[in-house]
Amino acid sequence: MSMVEFTSEQQMLRDMVRRFVDKEMPRSLAKAWDREDHFPREVHDQLAALGLTGLTVPEAFGGAGREVVSTIIVIEELCARSMAVGCAYIQSACYAGLNLTEVGSPEQKADILPKVASEGLMFAYGFSEPDVGADIASVRTTARREGDEVVISGAKRFCSGARIADYIYAIVRSGEPEARHKNLSLVLIPTDAPGLTFTAQETLGLKGGGAFDVAIDAVRVPAANIVGGEAGWNQGWSMLAGPGLDIEKIEVAAMALGIARAAVDDAWAYAQERVQFGKPICTIQSIRHMLADARTKLEACRLMTYGAARMVEAHKPAGAETSMAKLFVCDTARDIVLACQQIMGAYGYVGDFDMERYVRDILVMPILGGSSAIQRNNIANRLGLPRQPPPARPMRVA
Numbered sequence: 001m002s003m004v005e006f007t008s009e010q011q012m013l014r015d016m017v018r019r020f021v022d023k024e025m026p027r028s029l030a031k032a033w034d035r036e037d038h039f040p041r042e043v044h045d046q047l048a049a050l051g052l053t054g055l056t057v058p059e060a061f062g063g064a065g066r067e068v069v070s071t072i073i074v075i076e077e078l079c080a081r082s083m084a085v086g087c088a089y090i091q092s093a094c095y096a097g098l099n100l101t102e103v104g105s106p107e108q109k110a111d112i113l114p115k116v117a118s119e120g121l122m123f124a125y126g127f128s129e130p131d132v133g134a135d136i137a138s139v140r141t142t143a144r145r146e147g148d149e150v151v152i153s154g155a156k157r158f159c160s161g162a163r164i165a166d167y168i169y170a171i172v173r174s175g176e177p178e179a180r181h182k183n184l185s186l187v188l189i190p191t192d193a194p195g196l197t198f199t200a201q202e203t204l205g206l207k208g209g210g211a212f213d214v215a216i217d218a219v220r221v222p223a224a225n226i227v228g229g230e231a232g233w234n235q236g237w238s239m240l241a242g243p244g245l246d247i248e249k250i251e252v253a254a255m256a257l258g259i260a261r262a263a264v265d266d267a268w269a270y271a272q273e274r275v276q277f278g279k280p281i282c283t284i285q286s287i288r289h290m291l292a293d294a295r296t297k298l299e300a301c302r303l304m305t306y307g308a309a310r311m312v313e314a315h316k317p318a319g320a321e322t323s324m325a326k327l328f329v330c331d332t333a334r335d336i337v338l339a340c341q342q343i344m345g346a347y348g349y350v351g352d353f354d355m356e357r358y359v360r361d362i363l364v365m366p367i368l369g370g371s372s373a374i375q376r377n378n379i380a381n382r383l384g385l386p387r388q389p390p391p392a393r394p395m396r397v398a
């Protein structure tokens, strides 16, 4: 039981994805994909064939509409088993499907969205750079116009899933750096474009699609690849900071929720099987309390994630609420997973059990997609907390 209620269609979808995960993504395979840093494309293809990558694509382009809550359900279910599959799903349904639906040009929608829905076409995010983390508006990768082409030079870092994606959805400096937010554009760089060099980065978790340093050496793309078309030139910041960013925050919350749920389920079962001092450890009060706390916090995470998803689905302004969900769920999910690891003792630390993978995967959630500190800044700013003391009032003379 959960305090989060789904419609009957959403429940059917969740049950269908759970059956799919049990059948096509057994634990043994999920473990192997993680160990071998392998992306199982055949599983991704099946998700597309089931229509799941099209949950974010308007019906006119072969999808199911803009089903944000359903998309979040799929992310939670996939990430509860395998980040190799879950991250790739996000690259397709969210990075490609939702973004282009919101800000793509008519031509980009007609060309790419049907491929998202039917083939699971993927984008990789190219925002971070060697010297650019939270301060995305300071990107140094440049783009200049040359006839009908855009020439891009620079470097992207932590470009997750770049080698399995079809395009890098890259933010670039398209004018003078002094203008900051006003001179940024989003461009679609095909991942097979001449001039791109990929170098794998070693990460603790999120195995499968990998993370890459991408060197971009005078790469030429048609001007038609400017996201939003000609009108999108120098408008990248408003496209990035709009609804796409709100959805990105709940995507990450849903990933964390899925991992934490898997950890709680495993620790709950383990505590009933593991016998010490002649009785299962689930009879020890401190273990019972840890598990009760974990279930309670998990339910709070679920309420925050789906509450924020409903707001975004209803097109309500949700900048503060999505930041609250990202902050609370990612920090709390990390605490839940670490508590579950403690419950499993030494067996939470070894490769025989999935717990050590949950720990590796959860640690990055408060960092990705805007760190917890950045979400706190957003919340305070969006709720109008003054940054400066009010000007001093002139003193009254009696």
Ligand SMILES: Cc1cc2nc3c(=O)[nH]c(=O)nc-3n(C[C@H](O)[C@H](O)[C@H](O)COP(=O)(O)OP(=O)(O)OC[C@H]3O[C@@H](n4cnc5c(N)ncnc54)[C@H](O)[C@@H]3O)c2cc1C
Pocket (backbone or CB within 6 Å): 124, 125, 126, 127, 128, 132, 133, 134, 135, 157, 158, 159, 160, 161, 203, 205, 206, 211, 364, 367, 368, 369, 370, 371, 372, 373, 374, 377
């Ligand atoms: C596994 C993995 C996958 C990733 N995938 C992608 C991807 O696909 N595409 C992509 O573009 N990026 C990706 N990233 C990068 C990720 O989004 C960045 O790590 C994140 O934006 C933060 O940047 P940074 O780590 O460089 O931290 P920095 O921005 O250097 O910040 C360092 C510390 O300072 C704090 N800080 C910074 N500014 C402020 C501020 N104004 N107020 C308060 N605190 C502040 C931060 O919270 C952090 O604790 C990935 C990272 C990892 C580890």
